[in-house]
């Protein structure tokens with residue numbers, strides 16, 4: 001039985017630290033825009049779909065707002081998300097969360113799954 005090869009989303013060094021990178025990935029069969037967020041050697045990922053009104057969070061393609069207290073802020077109506085679990089901590093969808101995408105870092109590459 002062959003092991004499927006891992007899907008590379010980005011090189012780790014393509015992300016600033018800390019920083020965001022917008023990529024496309026096939027998630028559950030659909031091509032989706034995915035936010036990668038790097039913090040040191042760790043990368044977390046969420047769909048670029050705000051739980052408030054389904055809009056992308058970036059104000060221009062791949063350009064994300066980060067508040068002074070370290071939250072990702074949706075450019076549409078200002079919902080703020082903490083960057084561990086993607087939970088909305090203030091704004092119109094407080095209590096909701098971004099949809100997490102499983103990723104891992106291996107050999108300097110950010111892999112899906």
Ligand code: FES
Pocket residue numbers: 050051052053054055074075076077078079091092
């Ligand atoms: S769509 Fe993100 S706050 Fe409204």
